[in-house]
Amino acid sequence: MARATASIGTTNYATSITTGHHRLTADEGPELGGKDTGPAPYDLLIAALGACTVITLRMYAERKKWPVEAVHADVHFVRDGDSQRIDRTLRIEGALDDEQRKRMADIAERTPVTLTLKRGLEIRTTLA
Template identity: 35%
Template sequence: MKYILESPIVGKIGQQKFKTAIVWRNGAFITDEPEKIGGQDLGPDPYSLLLSSLVACTLATLRLYIDHKALEIKDITVEANMYQKIVKEQIVTYIDRSITFDEAVAPEIKQRLLKIAESCPVSKILKGNVEIATQLPS
């Protein structure tokens, strides 16, 4: 098996409720929970991080395609939010994603860009089958 990341993401938490340190290959950042649930809002919460991954991947994928096709689209904005509902006694998560461009884009190009956005790797992960294997080393 070959991992996507060269080094794993590492997170640590001390005694301060909800504040974590996340270390990635070139740096570190803090995550936290909003004050309304007991955190100090010092960094993004896990849901914000998940949606940030989708937004970042969508933007990067669109920019690669737009540049490759030499389209005259300078700025792209992607917004994402999520909600959950109980459907047939199971929690179902819905993610709404909105893409806007700073200039007029022809409808046929918009449709192609929508398909490109749907094919970004994080979209595929979120829509696919994900299995999480968790171990406690002895």
């Protein structure tokens, strides 16, 4: 399934990420000692959720042959003291009726990344 490698040297906190044949850079903002050369880890997390959401909804609309012109997901990680949540707002362009829009929102609640985040998952760490 999915696999990524992350590496960091001595430059705070620029991180090189490789996944498949793609290369990304992650970093922290200046407020945390980084240089903001790429998205921060939580930005990458919500970006993955947003991407999975719009891809899944596009696939669903195509399968149903619904007239969806574009799907947008605004995803926001919110931390309030010890409480955390993700707020996701969908904007669907196209001539859909209310029932179709409601169905798209229902499908968004069951995308693969959404379900993974809602269920949680075991993380095993080993030293090489």
